[in-house]
Amino acid sequence: MPLVIEKKARNLIHPIDRTWEIFRFCPHRLAANIYLGCEFGCSYCFARAITPDYSGVITVRINAPEKIATELQKMKSLRHRQPVDLGSATDPYQPIEKHYELTRNVLKTFLRKNARLYCY
Numbered sequence: 001m002p003l004v005i006e007k008k009a010r011n012l013i014h015p016i017d018r019t020w021e022i023f024r025f026c027p028h029r030l031a032a033n034i035y036l037g038c039e040f041g042c043s044y045c046f047a048r049a050i051t052p053d054y055s056g057v058i059t060v061r062i063n064a065p066e067k068i069a070t071e072l073q074k075m076k077s078l079r080h081r082q083p084v085d086l087g088s089a090t091d092p093y094q095p096i097e098k099h100y101e102l103t104r105n106v107l108k109t110f111l112r113k114n115a116r117l118y119c120y
């Protein structure tokens with residue numbers, strides 16, 4: 001079992017960092033990660049470079065549904081209405097999601113706000 005740290009995020013939707021080679025050719029510009037770290041810990045995962053113990057310590061942004069609802073509300077311009085990559089650096093459906101159900105509730109928020117996203 002990983003160590004779980006619950007945190008309230010100050011912001012969630014952010015521009016993709018194109019200085020990372022893997023994101024250079026991504027079609028989307030915005031991303032949001034509900035979790036930081038991933039229990040699956042795949043050996044080929046680029047995101048393992050983000051934190052020293054990527055699969056052993058999972059940070060849970062416990063206010064993700066409310067925060068994303070607020071951020072989507074503020075995105076009024078066409079530029080900001082672009083699809084959001086939900087889980088650019090972690091798996092939003094990793095095992096801990098069964099307990100927190102944050103991804104499930106964030107998806108409901110996107111649906112309510114008629115906002116588009118990528119989730120893969």
Ligand code: SF4
Pocket residue numbers: 038039040041042044045046047089090091
């Ligand atoms: S984010 Fe994806 S590739 Fe990386 S460890 Fe999790 S499941 Fe594997």
